[in-house]
Amino acid sequence: MKLRYSLPLFLVSTNITAQERPNVILINADDLGYGDLECYGAKNVQTPHVNELAREGILFRNVYSCAATSTPSRYSLLTGEYAWRKPGTDVAAGNAGMIIRPEQFTMADAFKSCGYATAAVGKWHLGLGDKSGMQDWNAQLSASLGDLGFDYHYIMAATADRVPCVFIENGMVANWDSSAPIEVSYEKNFEGEPTGKDNPELLFNLKPSVGHDMSIVNGISRIGYMKGGGKALWKDENIADSITSHAISFIEKHQLQPFFLYLCTNDVHVPRFPHERFRGKNKMGLRGEAIMQFDWTVGQVIAALDRLGIRENTLIVLTSDNGPVVDDGYQDRAEELLNGHKPAGDLRGTKYSVFEGGTKVPAIVVWPAKIKESSVSDALISQIDWIRSFASLIGARLPKGAAPDSQDHLNALLGQKSDNRDYVIGLAQDHTLSLRTPKWKYVEPSKGPSSLSWAPGVETGYRDEDQLFDMLEGDEYHNVSTSHPEETERLKTLLQKERNK
Ligand code: NG6
Numbered sequence: 001m002k003l004r005y006s007l008p009l010f011l012v013s014t015n016i017t018a019q020e021r022p023n024v025i026l027i028n029a030d031d032l033g034y035g036d037l038e039c040y041g042a043k044n045v046q047t048p049h050v051n052e053l054a055r056e057g058i059l060f061r062n063v064y065s066c067a068a069t070s071t072p073s074r075y076s077l078l079t080g081e082y083a084w085r086k087p088g089t090d091v092a093a094g095n096a097g098m099i100i101r102p103e104q105f106t107m108a109d110a111f112k113s114c115g116y117a118t119a120a121v122g123k124w125h126l127g128l129g130d131k132s133g134m135q136d137w138n139a140q141l142s143a144s145l146g147d148l149g150f151d152y153h154y155i156m157a158a159t160a161d162r163v164p165c166v167f168i169e170n171g172m173v174a175n176w177d178s179s180a181p182i183e184v185s186y187e188k189n190f191e192g193e194p195t196g197k198d199n200p201e202l203l204f205n206l207k208p209s210v211g212h213d214m215s216i217v218n219g220i221s222r223i224g225y226m227k228g229g230g231k232a233l234w235k236d237e238n239i240a241d242s243i244t245s246h247a248i249s250f251i252e253k254h255q256l257q258p259f260f261l262y263l264c265t266n267d268v269h270v271p272r273f274p275h276e277r278f279r280g281k282n283k284m285g286l287r288g289e290a291i292m293q294f295d296w297t298v299g300q301v302i303a304a305l306d307r308l309g310i311r312e313n314t315l316i317v318l319t320s321d322n323g324p325v326v327d328d329g330y331q332d333r334a335e336e337l338l339n340g341h342k343p344a345g346d347l348r349g350t351k352y353s354v355f356e357g358g359t360k361v362p363a364i365v366v367w368p369a370k371i372k373e374s375s376v377s378d379a380l381i382s383q384i385d386w387i388r389s390f391a392s393l394i395g396a397r398l399p400k401g402a403a404p405d406s407q408d409h410l411n412a413l414l415g416q417k418s419d420n421r422d423y424v425i426g427l428a429q430d431h432t433l434s435l436r437t438p439k440w441k442y443v444e445p446s447k448g449p450s451s452l453s454w455a456p457g458v459e460t461g462y463r464d465e466d467q468l469f470d471m472l473e474g475d476e477y478h479n480v481s482t483s484h485p486e487e488t489e490r491l492k493t494l495l496q497k498e499r500n501k
């Protein structure tokens with residue numbers, strides 16, 4: 001079987017002049033699965049705004065994030081370096097020091113070098129400040145996104161299930177409350193502060209199913225301990241509104257110049273606690289409503305671009321950081337209420353896994369000025385290549401050593417058939433690597449467990465032997481490594497070479 005392409009009617013010329021440089025919005029959802037959107041086949045939830053983007057642009061069916069969890073996925077996306085090359089890029093605590101170092105070249109730097117206004121809004125999860133655990137949360141942080149090429153940033157330090165539960169604007173806690181100075185620890189609780197473990201009666205919004213039993217904020221217990229915050233503490237039901245409104249004000253402010261907006265939603269990560277206006281609107285409960293809320297954010301952004309008359313020359317890329325997971329540590333009934341919904345579609349595996357469900361993610365690219373016809377692409381694409389592809393789009397020159405693993409595949413991203421990656425590399429939660437070509441997927445041996453006690457329902461895919469799957473058979477159930485020893489050896493060597501680069 002050959003890969004299929006349905007091409008836009010007008011192939012895109014990628015030689016654009018400085019005047020034609022589009023605004024670029026990269027919408028990165030959290031834990032949104034390959035099967036979670038209506039345009040990817042979801043039946044139990046409506047996603048009209050994302051569908052609209054898919055109708056106007058290209059819907060990709062073979063796009064991979066670089067890792068099956070957030071921190072390494074985002075690290076790779078923003079730097080063009082595989083996270084597994086760099087120690088300390090696993091799922092970060094809320095008090096991790098900044099993982100991408102100021103001297104590294106980032107996607108934001110590429111845009112900035114071409115005169116773009118740049119911003120990051122929403123989930124960050126790549127550390128802040130010079131050193132882990134040493135941040136002073138009541139003053140300007142010693143290192144933040146301004147050192148990584150972002151002019152404006154309004155972010156959550158880590159995840160909604162990790163302290164500190166506050167937004168940080170341009171390196172300082174937003175709405176900081178002088179009467180409630182903030183302290184954070186991932187080692188021990190602060191005297192007299194309640195925890196989910198000791199004070200379950202205070203959990204009036206959500207209770208944990210696994211872990212997540214430390215500090216309580218807004219009636220939900222989290223990972224890590226914090227004290228203070230006062231009026232700076234977020235309300236989970238307002239997180240999407242805060243992220244969306246700050247993204248839109250950035251767009252409004254920079255409507256006349258090219259801008260790059262890295263917009264990371266908290267949806268659909270745990271704790272799922274969407275705004276009241278979505279409550280009771282989906283039969284899958286909180287997880288379905290969080291998907292609706294994600295779609296709402298997308299709709300608000302589209303509406304703002306329309307209102308400002310800048311949609312035509314805005315390139316939107318919509319994707320997710322890793323695959324979906326249903327029970328990720330809170331009692332939100334996501335599993336019981338699936339009603340037949342398959343968050344990863346027909347893929348095997350989920351977030352954390354080495355299987356396709358871990359890293360194959362939805363991806364839609366829209367650019368009305370250049371992409372005239374809607375289409376579907378099966379090009380094999382990795383998010384690792386986006387930094388160089390965007391650089392090529394806007395004519396940015398990357399310094400020596402920057403984005404070492406990234407290749408320019410702009411043509412693939414804009415729907416031209418010529419450009420397929422030879423292979424994509426995926427990183428599972430326990431560091432097991434896989435290498436997938438258009439036909440094969442090789443998974444290296446791993447001593448990791450086949451399931452995870454802290455995330456029930458996850459099939460990791462780890463086995464203490466080589467695994468080879470024939471992806472054209474669409475199948476990750478039959479390990480054919482023994483019947484295809486040469487292929488196994490070839491891909492294994494390829495992966496080894498990549499690792500030793
Ligand atoms: C896990 C958390 C999970 C989630 C994940 C990171 C527990 C039991 N599980 O350790 O809830 O926060 O880390 O998700 O604590 S990610 O999408 O940001 O990578």
Ligand code: CA
Nearest residue numbers: 030031070321
């Ligand atoms: Ca994630």
